[in-house]
Amino acid sequence: MTTTDKGTDRGSANRRRPWAIEFYSSAVVKKWVMAITGIIFLGYVFVHMLGNLKLYLGPDPTGVFAIDHYGEWLRELLEPFLPRVGALWIIRAVLAASVVLHIHAAYSLTVANWKARPVRYQSPREYLVANYASRTMRWSGVIVGAFIVFHLMDLTIGTVNPDFVAGDVHANLIASFSRPVVAIFYIVANLLLGLHIFHGTWSLFQSIGWNNPRFNEWRRWLAWVFTAVIVVANVSFPLTVLTGLVT
């Protein structure tokens, strides 16, 4: 390679580091990692929403709620190939690793971007196309992250849900959402989740480089529809419990 001295020097310095570390050091790769982990989250959020819709199926003739059946099925998933709750823990491990990468990349890029404009514009900026969702990604991301911690403590671990009974999914949901403050927090957090995934769903196509005149105009539509489906369904759960439509 016959580039400038500076370019060659950097190349040899980079080769001394493990390839994966060098790969991840680039901001373009960090955005790529955020897009890939984002796809994992979007897939999970969609399946999570589908599973929760079983809240509306009510109890079967023996009095067991459909969502409790579903919870048990998740714990037995891929049994006996995997031990009980084995598949569940594999999913959790993948999600946890994705969360770590997604947050680290976001943090590292944010710090780098702040450094890229150390002196801000001294007069008011005007934005032509950057929208509320795209400009609040960092806030919506942090708040949704905090919400997920609360959500796990509320309905998976049960530490912030005084009536929590492990495995009793339906009863736990009702107990949690019957507290108005908690239900409103769930609703607000899901609206913010909607903001986050609206920009994320479109943005990931650019970050990965999936760009083709054949489907470019559909990328925004996909973001709208996907976000609408997730938000409407997710907000409905606390709302229907809070208003007494589901008991």
Next chain:
Amino acid sequence: MNITLRVWRQDNPDAPGRFVEYDAPDIESHSSFLEMLDVVNERLTDQGEEPIAFDSDCREGICGMCGLMINGLAHGPQQGTATCQLHMRKFEDGDVITIEPWRAAGFPIIRDLVVDRSSFDRIIEAGGYITVPTGSAPDANLILVPKPAADAAMDAAACIGCGACVASCPNGAAQLFVAAKVANLNLLPQGQPERWTRVEAMVDEMERYFGSCTNHGECEAACPKRISLDFIAMMNRDYIKAKFKNRRLAGQRS
């Protein structure tokens, strides 16, 4: 028309800058924005004041020298044009117009509204060229270029390197400039031999000075040449591919 200017004045790179207000009466509404600044500078010189330093060269929108943040918008309120193509008729009589330099770590202020954009030159030096043997020009049509590739490369080549993409980006990222320069060569047959080293070298050089893309799309809206965001996607794809390809190529060295 009578207007008031609020202009960023800064004596040198390290001096603290400040906004200074100037009354600009009797401005011809058909004058360009830069001609208006010329008039204001003539008057300042007559009054024995230091004129406002700003960049300009061709004044017909093809050189990329001019570039001002006008009322919070790169190149002002008119889209698809450089500052030199903006005319005073776009403003109203009595307007207060705020003018600021591009602000980015990669574009340090030299004086007033003039910034140092040589970081763009460093990026071009890293890979924005093709290596060709010198000598007599090759015969015409010796290298066939598919029409769609020629068209797309031409669209990318429209980039004049003014830096409005960096200036308008909330992250101070130079993705649109670099993507245009990468695509310009990576789309053409002549650019293929160095395609993967080019994108890696140019992006790495870019990341030494500038922020990263979060897909707001402000750069595309501010670009006087309307360079498409699609080129950024193309650069991202080529960069990731290059990371794997260059690794494999490195393994082939003895």
